[in-house]
Amino acid sequence: MSCHGTAQNPVLSRSGEAALAPLPLLRVLLVGGPNVGKSTLFNALTGSRQHTTNAPGTTVELATGTWRTAAGDPAGAAVEREIIDLPGTYSLLARSSDEQVTTDALWELARISRQTSAHPGVVVVVLDATALARSLYLLAQVAETGVPIVVALTMLDLATTATDSPLAREDPETLAGALATTLGIPVVRMDARNRTAGGVSELAGAVDAVAELPLCVRGIAPSTSSFCYGAPGAALRQYDAPHDDLESELEHAEALFDWVEHVDEQVNSCLALPLPRLLPESEPRRLRRTFSDRVDTVLLNPWAGIPVFLAVVWLLFELTTRFAAPLQSAINQLVNGPLAAAVTWLLGLLGLGDSWVQGLLVDGLLVGVGTVLTFLPVMAVMFAALGVLEDSGYLARAAFVADRAMRSLGLDGRALLPLIVGFGCNLPALAATRTLPRARQRLLTGMLIPLTSCSARLTVYVLMASAFFPDHAGTVIFAMYLTSVLLVLGGGLLLRRTAFRDVHAGPFMLVLPQYQRPHLRTLAMSVRLRVGSFVVRAGKIIVLTMVIVWALMAVPVSGQHSVGHVPVTDSLYYSVASGIAPMLAPAGFGNDHAAAALMTGFVAKEVVVGSFAQSYAVAEPGSPTRAESLGERLRTSFAESSGGHGGAAALAFMVFLLAYTPCVAALAEQRRLFGWRPTVSALTAQLAGAWLLAVLVFQVGSRL
Amino acid sequence: MTLPESPLGAELRVTGLRLAAADAFRLGEMGIRLGTLAHVTQHAAFGGRVIAVAGSRFALDGGTAALIDVEPVERLG
Numbered sequence: 001m002s003c004h005g006t007a008q009n010p011v012l013s014r015s016g017e018a019a020l021a022p023l024p025l026l027r028v029l030l031v032g033g034p035n036v037g038k039s040t041l042f043n044a045l046t047g048s049r050q051h052t053t054n055a056p057g058t059t060v061e062l063a064t065g066t067w068r069t070a071a072g073d074p075a076g077a078a079v080e081r082e083i084i085d086l087p088g089t090y091s092l093l094a095r096s097s098d099e100q101v102t103t104d105a106l107w108e109l110a111r112i113s114r115q116t117s118a119h120p121g122v123v124v125v126v127l128d129a130t131a132l133a134r135s136l137y138l139l140a141q142v143a144e145t146g147v148p149i150v151v152a153l154t155m156l157d158l159a160t161t162a163t164d165s166p167l168a169r170e171d172p173e174t175l176a177g178a179l180a181t182t183l184g185i186p187v188v189r190m191d192a193r194n195r196t197a198g199g200v201s202e203l204a205g206a207v208d209a210v211a212e213l214p215l216c217v218r219g220i221a222p223s224t225s226s227f228c229y230g231a232p233g234a235a236l237r238q239y240d241a242p243h244d245d246l247e248s249e250l251e252h253a254e255a256l257f258d259w260v261e262h263v264d265e266q267v268n269s270c271l272a273l274p275l276p277r278l279l280p281e282s283e284p285r286r287l288r289r290t291f292s293d294r295v296d297t298v299l300l301n302p303w304a305g306i307p308v309f310l311a312v313v314w315l316l317f318e319l320t321t322r323f324a325a326p327l328q329s330a331i332n333q334l335v336n337g338p339l340a341a342a343v344t345w346l347l348g349l350l351g352l353g354d355s356w357v358q359g360l361l362v363d364g365l366l367v368g369v370g371t372v373l374t375f376l377p378v379m380a381v382m383f384a385a386l387g388v389l390e391d392s393g394y395l396a397r398a399a400f401v402a403d404r405a406m407r408s409l410g411l412d413g414r415a416l417l418p419l420i421v422g423f424g425c426n427l428p429a430l431a432a433t434r435t436l437p438r439a440r441q442r443l444l445t446g447m448l449i450p451l452t453s454c455s456a457r458l459t460v461y462v463l464m465a466s467a468f469f470p471d472h473a474g475t476v477i478f479a480m481y482l483t484s485v486l487l488v489l490g491g492g493l494l495l496r497r498t499a500f501r502d503v504h505a506g507p508f509m510l511v512l513p514q515y516q517r518p519h520l521r522t523l524a525m526s527v528r529l530r531v532g533s534f535v536v537r538a539g540k541i542i543v544l545t546m547v548i549v550w551a552l553m554a555v556p557v558s559g560q561h562s563v564g565h566v567p568v569t570d571s572l573y574y575s576v577a578s579g580i581a582p583m584l585a586p587a588g589f590g591n592d593h594a595a596a597a598l599m600t601g602f603v604a605k606e607v608v609v610g611s612f613a614q615s616y617a618v619a620e621p622g623s624p625t626r627a628e629s630l631g632e633r634l635r636t637s638f639a640e641s642s643g644g645h646g647g648a649a650a651l652a653f654m655v656f657l658l659a660y661t662p663c664v665a666a667l668a669e670q671r672r673l674f675g676w677r678p679t680v681s682a683l684t685a686q687l688a689g690a691w692l693l694a695v696l697v698f699q700v701g702s703r704l
Numbered sequence: 705m706t707l708p709e710s711p712l713g714a715e716l717r718v719t720g721l722r723l724a725a726a727d728a729f730r731l732g733e734m735g736i737r738l739g740t741l742a743h744v745t746q747h748a749a750f751g752g753r754v755i756a757v758a759g760s761r762f763a764l765d766g767g768t769a770a771l772i773d774v775e776p777v778e779r780l781g
Contacts, residue, residue, distance in 0.1 A: 091733045131759065133758060134734060249729065250729060250732075253732065287715070287756055293746070300746050300748045300752075300754060302748060397763075400763040403750075403765050404765070507723060507767065507768035508752070509734060509763075509764055509768060511761065511762055
């Protein structure tokens with residue numbers, strides 16, 4: 001076998017003519033292990049033409065985009081391909097729903113390809129040059145499905161510069177050529193961080209060529225009826241079938257490991273290296289410590305690792321609260337100030353001033369849009385911070401450091417991060433669940449986050465504790481945070497024994513990526529993609545809810561007022577609250593004011609104090625005198641509704657406030673991440689749980 | 705001896721994987737199998753270990769590391 005081919009030669013030289021022919025919209029699947037640079041490559045290929053979606057029937061998020069390149073034909077028309085970034089996996093023998101999505105997608109492509117004469121898709125397998133043996137094993141499994149394959153070789157810069165890499169000081173182009181020759185399929189050397197020099201056009205050429213004339217990976221028998229050229233024979237593997245027979249799997253895996261070893265030998269002979277070089281046995285006798293090893297002596301140190309992790313989480317907490325707060329405030333002022341004034345002025349010109357249309361547009365729609373916009377800074381900050389942690393390589397270390405803490409809940413160590421961030425704001429915390437590698441763990445964490453007491457709830461605690469327990473307000477507030485932690489732990493244990501019995505903390509086995517400097521362009525694109533997804537998918541629900549709330553507030557019950565000009569107590573909103581109030585009586589706060597405040601709290605906890613003030617027809621506490629007035633009213637109505645046990649009723653109210661739905665934005669984000677069914681189930685469970693806890697607190701408290 | 709009992713930096717050979725079969729299988733797919741050569745590069749909290757295998761670094765929790773048997777590699781010369 002000749003070793004002198006260039007990386008793309010196996011296909012490009014044979015199908016250059018075919019590559020000029022117009023192609024249909026080709027589907028390209030990106031497959032690779034975790035942290036091999038797959039998402040960086042996806043961003044480089046799609047640019048801004050990408051969006052996120054959930055895999056059908058799952059809560060597994062997929063990034064999908066359009067990969068456009070200039071065609072080689074004289075007309076110069078662009079060629080477009082649909083590209084999907086599949087979840088990272090070490091193996092097609094899936095151990096999680098995320099990995100199953102990858103396996104299913106590959107098998108589906110193989111099935112469709114067999115049923116049609118055309119080749120509807122190509123799989124780009126991303127090989128990590130720093131861990132070729134592991135990557136080649138996955139490539140072998142993909143090849144067995146019989147789909148057309150192109151290899152994208154990444155991390156070459158790290159592999160050829162790391163002091164302990166088997167490929168250290170090897171010429172990247174030579175290595176890619178040697179691999180292409182050995183594998184018999186195109187191997188494109190990628191530097192996705194550098195779009196101009198990164199091999200994007202070469203990859204496009206290889207993908208289009210392979211779509212026209214698929215080749216098989218040398219030495220791998222693809223599935224029955226595979227269409228690829230040069231198939232050595234039919235294989236019996238079906239990775240989408242149940243794989244309970246571990247003995248048989250092990251036997252087959254050994255055959256694949258042998259193939260990997262064979263590839264290693266072939267590549268080494270091409271590179272004229274002493275054998276073997278790529279496999280585990282190639283580990284040098286004396287370990288040469290890398291830069292990452294030296295950093296890890298601090299970041300993973302038994303004593304320093306946990307404080308560093310907590311410091312990182314604290315920083316995230318600060319960024320999503322204090323840093324984002326001024327931006328949120330500025331947006332809020334802009335929307336409710338000049339923008340609202342401009343819309344009002346415009347409506348006045350159209351003769352609609354002071355009408356219900358103005359109320360709908362300004363107090364409903366614009367308030368809804370403003371709410372979505374005010375969340376943008378906090379979401380952008382969270383996504384950017386997570387991106388930095390992920391791209392730098394620290395997130396994998398964080399999972400390792402916090403693993404022990406989350407093990408009792410059956411969660412990955414990374415779950416601790418969003419749970420702590422939830423004490424600042426639940427919304428970015430929910431967004432942060434995306435860093436968890438398994439869908440069921442993401443869902444469980446997403447169900448627990450609403451139980452973390454966000455800072456918006458603090459304003460209500462302060463009001464209630466000051467009004468009912470003026471001498472022990474601090475202790476009461478501290479007790480609420482303690483209750484929140486206990487609810488997360490108790491809720492987690494309860495869910496693990498009921499709806500999440502399948503979630504368990506298996507052995508922690510993770511390949512640690514090397515530390516890298518995050519790439520700003522990739523980071524910016526990732527933030528834009530995720531913030532865009534939030535605006536489009538969660539924003540719609542938030543705006544719609546705000547409009548519904550406005551409608552309830554604008555419609556009079558008595559008929560003595562016109563639509564849009566209704567005192568709160570005559571509104572449909574207040575009427576609904578009055579209907580709910582009796583249900584809250586067992587918890588001691590079955591009064592209209594508390595029910596209306598909790599309904600408002602469903603929209604946002606920040607406005608609960610304002611709702612109390614509005615319904616008691618007093619101003620919000622701006623001065624000590626006015627605060628006293630609101631506190632006095634609260635004490636009176638809670639004492640009336642609780643039979644003289646106002647303190648117990650106030651505690652029960654705070655517990656209810658802590659345990660029920662955090663806000664409509666969090667609900668919309670849950671729906672975006674997990675779908676309607678889990679969101680509605682969670683909403684029901686939160687309301688039922690909050691009611692039970694509040695009743696328990698009041699019934700016990702009123703008897704003490 | 706087991707991984708947590710191994711000194712930092714020593715060259716080791718994996719001689720036993722006493723994990724559940726499915727876990728040992730996945731570990732094998734990731735690159736840690738019987739006979740694999742490794743170095744312990746970092747001791748982490750709660751018995752966790754980071755080991756170097758063929759240029760990669762694997763993080764293993766304390767419980768898992770304790771189920772991996774290793775022996776020191778003795779080389780001639």
